[in-house]
Amino acid sequence: MFPTPIARTAPWVQRIYKWLLPVALVLWLLPLIGIAVTSIRPSSDLAAGNYFGWPSGFNFIENYSTVFENSNIGWYILNSFKVTIPTVVGAVGLSCLTGYALAVYKFRSNLIVFFMFVAGNFVPFQILAIPVRNLTLSLGMYNTTTGLVMFHVAFQTGFCTLFMRNFIKGLPFALIESARVEGVSEWKIFWHIVMPLMRPAIAALSVLIFTFIWNDYFWATVMAQSADVRPVTAGMNELKGQWKVAWELIAAASIIAALPPVAMFFLMQKHFIAGLTLGATKG
Amino acid sequence: MATVTLRNARKSFGSVNIIKGVDLDIADGEFCVFVGPSGCGKSTLLRMIAGLEDITSGSLQIGGREMADVEPADRGVAMVFQSYALYPHMTVRENVGFGLKMTGHSKADIEKRTERAASMLQLGPLMDRKPSQLSGGQRQRVAIGRAIVREPDVFLFDEPLSNLDAALRVQMRIEIGKLHNDLKSTMIYVTHDQVEAMTMADKIVVLHGGIIEQVGSPLELYHRPRNMFVAGFIGSPKMNFIPVTVQAARDGNVMLSLPGDGRMTIPMKGDLPAAGTRLTLGCRPEHVAIGKEAAASGALQGTIRVAEYLGSETMFYASLADGTEIAVKGDGLAAQKSGDILPLSLPAAACHLFDAQSNAILNGDLTR
Ligand SMILES: Nc1ncnc2c1ncn2[C@@H]1O[C@H](COP(=O)(O)OP(=O)(O)OP(=O)(O)O)[C@@H](O)[C@H]1O
Ligand SMILES: [Mg+2]
Numbered sequence: 001m002f003p004t005p006i007a008r009t010a011p012w013v014q015r016i017y018k019w020l021l022p023v024a025l026v027l028w029l030l031p032l033i034g035i036a037v038t039s040i041r042p043s044s045d046l047a048a049g050n051y052f053g054w055p056s057g058f059n060f061i062e063n064y065s066t067v068f069e070n071s072n073i074g075w076y077i078l079n080s081f082k083v084t085i086p087t088v089v090g091a092v093g094l095s096c097l098t099g100y101a102l103a104v105y106k107f108r109s110n111l112i113v114f115f116m117f118v119a120g121n122f123v124p125f126q127i128l129a130i131p132v133r134n135l136t137l138s139l140g141m142y143n144t145t146t147g148l149v150m151f152h153v154a155f156q157t158g159f160c161t162l163f164m165r166n167f168i169k170g171l172p173f174a175l176i177e178s179a180r181v182e183g184v185s186e187w188k189i190f191w192h193i194v195m196p197l198m199r200p201a202i203a204a205l206s207v208l209i210f211t212f213i214w215n216d217y218f219w220a221t222v223m224a225q226s227a228d229v230r231p232v233t234a235g236m237n238e239l240k241g242q243w244k245v246a247w248e249l250i251a252a253a254s255i256i257a258a259l260p261p262v263a264m265f266f267l268m269q270k271h272f273i274a275g276l277t278l279g280a281t282k283g
Numbered sequence: 284m285a286t287v288t289l290r291n292a293r294k295s296f297g298s299v300n301i302i303k304g305v306d307l308d309i310a311d312g313e314f315c316v317f318v319g320p321s322g323c324g325k326s327t328l329l330r331m332i333a334g335l336e337d338i339t340s341g342s343l344q345i346g347g348r349e350m351a352d353v354e355p356a357d358r359g360v361a362m363v364f365q366s367y368a369l370y371p372h373m374t375v376r377e378n379v380g381f382g383l384k385m386t387g388h389s390k391a392d393i394e395k396r397t398e399r400a401a402s403m404l405q406l407g408p409l410m411d412r413k414p415s416q417l418s419g420g421q422r423q424r425v426a427i428g429r430a431i432v433r434e435p436d437v438f439l440f441d442e443p444l445s446n447l448d449a450a451l452r453v454q455m456r457i458e459i460g461k462l463h464n465d466l467k468s469t470m471i472y473v474t475h476d477q478v479e480a481m482t483m484a485d486k487i488v489v490l491h492g493g494i495i496e497q498v499g500s501p502l503e504l505y506h507r508p509r510n511m512f513v514a515g516f517i518g519s520p521k522m523n524f525i526p527v528t529v530q531a532a533r534d535g536n537v538m539l540s541l542p543g544d545g546r547m548t549i550p551m552k553g554d555l556p557a558a559g560t561r562l563t564l565g566c567r568p569e570h571v572a573i574g575k576e577a578a579a580s581g582a583l584q585g586t587i588r589v590a591e592y593l594g595s596e597t598m599f600y601a602s603l604a605d606g607t608e609i610a611v612k613g614d615g616l617a618a619q620k621s622g623d624i625l626p627l628s629l630p631a632a633a634c635h636l637f638d639a640q641s642n643a644i645l646n647g648d649l650t651r
Contacts, residue, residue, distance in 0.1 A: 174368035177335050182382030182433065183356030192385065196372040 039063060039251035046247050063252045067239065072227060073253055076235030077260070079145070083220075083231050084213045086149045088206050091156035095205070096198060098157065099164025100190055104176060114165060120158035129222050136223055143225050151223065152213055160205055167201040168194060203271040211261040232257040285346030285359060285436035285469055286311050287332060292341035294327055301327050303493040304341070309471065309486070314463050316480045317473045318516070319490035325473045326441055328490070332471065333362045333439050346436055356386070361430035362439040365446070367422045369414040369429075376410040379428045393432075400428040403465070404458075420451045427462070438470040445475065452476070456483060477519050481505070489513050511642040514565050514635060520598070522565045523609045525629075526639075529560045537636075539564065541629075543604035545582035549631045563637040568598070568610040570633035573617070573625055583627040585609055590621050601625050 006017055026033070034052070040063060041055045050056065067073055102114050132151060133142070141147030171194065179189045220234035227235065236253045239246055287309040294302040301324050309315045317325045330336040332343060334355035343350045345358055369378050379400060380393045388396075401407050404424040414422055423443060430438055440459075444452045460483055463470055474480055480487050481501045489496040489504065489512070496516075497509045508514035514522045527539040530546065532555035538548050539562070556562065585601030588608075597617040601609050611627065619625055637644055 172366060172368065174364045174366050175370060178362065178364055178368035178429075179370075179382070179385075181333055181335070181355045181360065181362045182385070182429075183354075184382060184385040188385050192381070193370055 035251045035254055038248055039255050041248050043246060043248050059248070063248050064256070067249050067252045067256065070249065071235070071238045071253065073232065073235065073256060075227070076230060076232040077257070079229060079235070080214055080231035080233070080257075080260070082145050083148045083152065084210055087152040087156065087213045088209045090149065090153040091160050091209055092202055092205050094153065094157050095160030095164045096195070096202070098161040099166075099168050100194060102161065102165040103168035104173075104194075114161075117158045117161040117165075120155075121162070125155065125218065129218070132219075133222055142223065143229055145229055148219065148223050148229070148231075151219060152216070155219075156209055156212065160209065163205055164198070164201060167198065171197055200271065203268065207264060207268045207271050210264055214261045286344075287315075287437060287469060287471065288342075288344040288347075289328075289332075290342045290344075292328075292331065292343055293339045294324075294331055294336060295339050301493050302331070302339075305493075305495055307488060307495065307498065309469060312467045312469055314470045314472065314483055314485045316484035316487050317471065317490055318475070318477075318480045318487060319496075320516070321475070323490045324493045325490055329362075329439050329441055329471060329473050332437070333360055334358050335362075359436040360439055361433045361435035361437075363426045363430050363441070363443045365442045367414075367426040367443075369422055369425055371414055374411050374413055375406060375417070375425050375428075378414065378425055379406075379432055382429065382433055396432040396434070397428075400431040403431065403462070404428050419447050420455060423447065423455055424458075427459070431462075431466070436468060438466075438468055440470065440472040442473050442475060444479065452479075459483065477517070481517075487517075489516060491516075507644075508565075508635065509644055511563065511565070511637045514637070514644075518567055520568050520610045520612075522567050522635075523571065524637075525564045525566070525603065525607055525609065526605070527562050527564045527636075529556045529558050529562060531558050532556055541583055541603075542607055543584055545584075547582050547629060547631065549634055549636065551636070561639045563639055564629070565635035565637060566629045566633055568612040570630060571609070571611045572628045572630060573599075573611060573613050573619075576628065582629065585611070585625045585627055587619055587621050587623050587625050590619065592617075599625060601627075 006014060009017075037055060038046075038051075040058050040060045041050075042057045042059045042062075045051075045056050098117070102110060102117075136142040136147045136151070139147070141150065175193055175197075176189055179193055184192070214231075215233065216231070217233040220231050224230050224234065227238070232253075236250060236257065239249045239253055287307070289305050289307040292302060292305045292307075293300065305328060317328065319325050327336060331338050332345075334350065334353065338351065345360065350358055370381060373381060376397060379397050383393045383396065401410060404427060406421075406424060406428055409417060409421055409425070414425065417425065423446075426443070443459075444455050447455060456479055459470075459472075463483075472479075472483065484501055486498060487501055487504050488498050491512055497504060497513045499507070504513060504517045508517065508522075511524065515524070525542065527541055530538040530540050532538070532551075535550055535552065535555075536548050537551050537555060538546060540546050541564075583603060585599075585603050587599050587601045589598075589600040591598040591600075593615070595615050597613040597615060599611040599613060599617075599619065601611060603609055609627070611625070613619075635644060
């Protein structure tokens with residue numbers, strides 16, 4: 001087997017592995033640990049310049065409750081859900097259809113259309129910020145949840161289509177042909193045969209897109225201004241305070257904001273990893 | 284019940300011609316087997332009949348009805364795929380009834396037909412399992428059951444047994460034969476397996492490079508091949524081909540010189556070839572005689588290269604004076620071994636003669 005399982009390597013390799021793995025892990029998690037520790041420091045620590053040392057006290061309850069008192073974080077989290085869930089449903093639902101069409105039907109511009117979906121992913125979205133903002137303004141969708149959802153769906157559908165098309169291509173085509181010979185209509189083939197088999201792909205993609213959209217900061221700031229609409233990533237700004245930045249509160253808010261995707265990851269870990277590898281191997 | 288008729292049917296993928304003009308009549312209730320080397324277009328022809336591939340030109344009729352614009356579902360055909368194509372998320376019962384359910388059959392009707400197919404194929408105890416919980420042979424039966432419930436006029440099978448082990452193949456072969464007897468519908472069956480073709484077929488179609496080489500009953504193809512391709516393709520081990528030259532030809536006999544110094548005379552009908560013509564003589568391994576009478580005739584000698592003692596028979600692979608390889612089937616008690624000189628003789632009645640250029644058969648019809 002390649003790579004050789006650690007359990008079967010030489011003892012010295014195993015020893016090094018056992019030492020290096022935790023070290024690498026801690027290094028990798030250092031920023032996260034930093035945020036987590038900051039979120040329970042008293043603000044005096046930060047004022048005194050004790051950024052990285054041992055906290056002088058543990059203000060867990062105080063800091064976290066202040067976040068809820070001083071800001072509308074609950075509201076922002078609700079906003080995040082209001083943007084994320086429709087986007088996931090929209091983008092995944094649409095890409096089931098586009099992916100199916102591109103994978104199953106042979107029509108002349110099939111490949112061109114597919115490449116357009118793929119190519120869209122290579123446009124750096126920063127250069128789209130101003131045109132998109134102008135477009136949303138003239139469509140009357142600036143600063144609305146609908147606007148955010150619509151644009152997220154539009155931007156995510158390219159990747160989702162790539163993912164779904166490749167997944168459906170990997171299904172045995174004989175299933176579809178067999179159903180056709182049996183006289184099953186195309187819609188019913190899609191609904192009764194392909195959709196059930198796509199369930200793992202749908203789960204994987206939903207988890208991926210959920211995290212992408214939840215963690216989005218860029219479009220949230222470009223396309224929304226008011227607190228009514230802003231999702232939690234952008235809304236946290238409110239905690240910055242007038243004269244000095246309350247880092248301990250921002251850190252606490254970040255941790256709170258990160259909880260839903262982290263929970264999602266742990267609940268659906270299997271699908272999440274499947275999602276990453278599905279995309280990678282069925283290319 | 285239906286006949287299947289192809290007239291000058293062609294299929295090309297882009298600029299590549301795959302099926303190059305096929306004319307074929309399959310009678311109602313006939314068991315027709317397509318054989319041919321890999322890539323010759325057997326599956327493509329079958330898929331054209333099923334409606335999964337468009338016909339580039341020519342015509343296809345099923346039951347006398349032109350099929351060019353008829354959807355696969357409306358052709359009255361059912362197809363069993365090599366991979367079985369069972370719906371993995373449905374139980375056996377759902378798999379079998381799915382097509383009927385989707386095309387609006389009543390529940391009672393579906394149940395009745397499913398039960399009948401199940402009892403015919405002994406699927407009873409498997410009905411609530413998923414395909415992943417079935418063995419290869421059981422999956423195969425489910426795939427056939429799914430075809431049966433549609434009560435098609437024509438069954439299409441694309442190498443349905445190729446994924447099964449030898450024992451199961453024999454069993455399934457017999458079951459499909461029984462099924463054909465019970466249902467009496469037209470069946471078209473693609474296979475690689477000689478034995479399947481010979482035992483199951485009413486009619487064998489030998490395809491090669493997108494054209495039909497010969498159509499006929501199994502024994503017709505075996506004993507009266509139309510050309511060297513069919514002669515070499517049907518039968519295992521393969522027919523021996525030996526280069527010969529015509530010495531003289533008169534009174535319905537041709538005298539041939541064989542590799543080495545041997546000669547033999549073969550009776551022949553029709554126009555006789557001129558002296559000096561080079562021909563190919565074909566003789567099946569089981570017809571080549573060895574032993575005393577062969578030694579007496581002195582026609583041919585081979586040096587044994589490999590001897591396979593199979594108990595019931597012995598296969599000798601020998602080379603003739605000019606290096607031609609020849610296979611000979613001897614009886615199980617034959618004692619000759621590798622390196623020995625093997626006296627051979629070719630019974631005139633079992634010899635085919637092929638024109639060296641056109642490969643057309645000149646003589647040799649063992650069914651006379
Ligand atoms: N969709 C396609 N596009 C292009 N060429 C194709 C297509 N399908 C089949 N072919 C070609 O047509 C030829 C015949 O294929 P086909 O599958 O009918 O062979 P076959 O006789 O069934 O072979 P096998 O015994 O290996 O199954 C092959 O050379 C194949 O490469
Ligand atoms: Mg094939």
